[in-house]
Amino acid sequence: MDAFPATLEIDYPDRELNRVTTAFRMFTIIPIGVIMGLVNGSGSSGILFPATALMLAFRRKYPRWWFDWNVALLKFSMRVSGYGSLLTDEYPSTDADQGVHLSIPYPNVSALDQWQPLYKWFLAIPHYVVLACLAVAAMVCVVIAWFAILFTGRYPRGLFDFVVGVMRWCLRVMAYAFLLTTDQYPPFSLAPEPRRPAS
Secondary structure: OOOOOEEEEOOOOOHHHHHEEEEEEHOOOHHHHHHHHHHHHHOOOOOOOOOHHHHHHHOOOHHHHHHHHHHHHHHHHHHHHHHHHOOOOOOOOOOOOEEEEEOOOOOOHHHHOOOOOHHHHHHHHHHHHHHHOOOOHHHHHHHHHHHHHHHHHHOOOHHHHHHHHHHHHHHHHHHHHHOOOOOOOOOOOOOOOOOOOOO
16 A cells, blocks of 8 residues: 555654743643634635535646645644644744644546545544544643643653644545545554555
């Protein structure tokens, strides 16, 4: 199996994190959280999903600027999520990658199934169920990491990898079901690359 065409890596902060901004993270994230909320719009994800699904199904086109908007918004969202999850203490930029590296290649539209964009969101339901459970576990990990950072200045590596893995899984589902950039079904995996079958 080829690597899934959506990747996320977050640089592990192999240094002492800022304990003050960690202690008050729920307050320091408010300004950038408001900006993200305004960009996303009230009650919507900000991702150009319905229009893209219809365009792919009926016109076989994915306008490049729609793709660029979707990816840029997702990158911004991941930077804010990474900051909120204590994975980094660098305040999220609206445009620079910082330590959050997300890659989604522009799709070859002619290779995509014409009608899947209309029902991919439905095929991803098993992922939503698993991700809901994993999100709860990730929130518990963030709370534990909050205490660890306050007392030691470090984010425990195992917890860090787990939280990044959940974000990576979420990204793959987004790329498949809502960004519509691939027909490859997302793996049920936290790992950076899908597991390859033993030969």
